[in-house]
Amino acid sequence: DQQVKQNSPSLSVQEGRISILNCDYTNSMFDYFLWYKKYPAEGPTFLISISSIKDKNEDGRFTVFLNKSAKHLSLHIVPSQPGDSAVYFCAASGRNTGNQFYFGTGTSLTVIP
Amino acid sequence: DSGVTQTPKHLITATGQRVTLRCSPRSGDLSVYWYQQSLDQGLQFLIQYYNGEERAKGNILERFSAQQFPDLHSELNLSSLELGDSALYFCASSVAMGSGDGYTFGSGTRLTVV
Numbered sequence: 001d002q003q004v005k006q007n008s009p010s011l012s013v014q015e016g017r018i019s020i021l022n023c024d025y026t027n028s029m030f031d032y033f034l035w036y037k038k039y040p041a042e043g044p045t046f047l048i049s050i051s052s053i054k055d056k057n058e059d060g061r062f063t064v065f066l067n068k069s070a071k072h073l074s075l076h077i078v079p080s081q082p083g084d085s086a087v088y089f090c091a092a093s094g095r096n097t098g099n100q101f102y103f104g105t106g107t108s109l110t111v112i113p
Numbered sequence: 114d115s116g117v118t119q120t121p122k123h124l125i126t127a128t129g130q131r132v133t134l135r136c137s138p139r140s141g142d143l144s145v146y147w148y149q150q151s152l153d154q155g156l157q158f159l160i161q162y163y164n165g166e167e168r169a170k171g172n173i174l175e176r177f178s179a180q181q182f183p184d185l186h187s188e189l190n191l192s193s194l195e196l197g198d199s200a201l202y203f204c205a206s207s208v209a210m211g212s213g214d215g216y217t218f219g220s221g222t223r224l225t226v227v
Contacts, residue, residue, distance in 0.1 A: 002155075034215045043115060043203055043218030044156070089156060091215070100169055101216065103148075105155035 003027045004092050006104035014112050019077040021107045023090035026071065030092040034101070035064060035075050038087045047088070048075070080111045116140060119204050119219035127227055131192040134222045136204030138185055144168075144209060145187040146216060147179055150201040162187055163209075194226045 005024045013019045021035075031052040036044035050057040050064045050073065057064050063076045077084055087108045091101040116139035126132055138145050147159040149172075158171030162181035173179075176194075181187040191198060201223050205216035 004155075006155075036215070036218075041220065043117070043205075043220045045115070045218070046215045049215065091156075100158065100161070100171075102158070103156035 002105070003030075004090060004102045004104040006088075006090060006107050008107050009105070010108040010110070012110045012112060013080045015082055016079045019075075019080045019084065019109055019111065021075040021077075021088050021090075021109065023073045023075075023104055024071060025073075025092050025102075027092070027094060027096070027102075028071065029094040029096040030102075031094045032092065033064070033066060033073050034091045035062075036089040036091060036103075038089065038106070044089055077109075080109075082111045082113050085109055085111050115217050115219060117142075117204060117206050117217050117219035119202075119222050121222060122220065123223050123225075125225045125227060126194060128194055128196060130194050130226075131190065132194065132224065134189040134191070134202050134204075134224075136187045136189070136206075136219060138187070138204075138206030139217050142206035142208050142217070143185065144207045145181055145185070146205045146207075147173075147187070147189050148203040148205065150203065150221075151197075152200075154200075156203065159189070191224070196226050199224055199226045 034049040035047040038044040066073045087106045091103045093101045118137040143164045148156040159173040161169040179189045201221045203221045205218045
């Protein structure tokens with residue numbers, strides 16, 4: 001049962017433009033969400049997080065938006081840079097999951113110079 | 114270097130064999146998590162240990178087992194290996210269970226079963 005879904009396996013964006021990566025979840029008890037970035041041959045690294053008490057969190061070029069009613073979150077990267085090319089995973093957790101993080105299947109972002 | 118160390122980085126073995134993957138968590142982290150990433154799949158949670166005790170189980174096969182030792186390092190044992198067990202196995206650690214800072218991942222062990 002995939003509780004966190006990333007329906008776009010891949011995304012290509014021109015350098016300088018906005019990248020929007022989407023994530024949907026099914027468990028209404030999830031209250032904490034994270035995005036991880038993964039380069040080939042490396043483990044995922046934490047990028048940005050958001051708690052359910054917020055609908056937006058910003059860190060430099062990265063902004064995460066949370067729409068609780070739609071059970072949807074998105075990661076915006078502006079402006080996109082070639083070094084952003086990686087696989088992005090969203091993850092979610094909640095009290096009824098024992099605070100266990102559930103991960104999506106990932107979206108491979110390619111930023112074209 | 115994330116601080117989470119996984120060995121070996123690569124492992125090639127034959128079907129039916131048994132292997133052990135090792136993970137040393139980041140200094141100070143008490144929780145260790147094991148994840149499996151198969152081709153085109155997301156990170157599938159296998160099992161979690163906290164300070165030596167098993168705390169949560171995910172989609173872990175009965176042929177797989179794990180433990181966390183007093184020095185907090187963890188081992189994932191995979192036995193009676195099948196071709197479908199070929200995957201990247203990640204270990205992650207966190208300070209506490211359900212840490213809001215998320216997990217710190219190691220660079221993974223790539224297991225190839227031939």
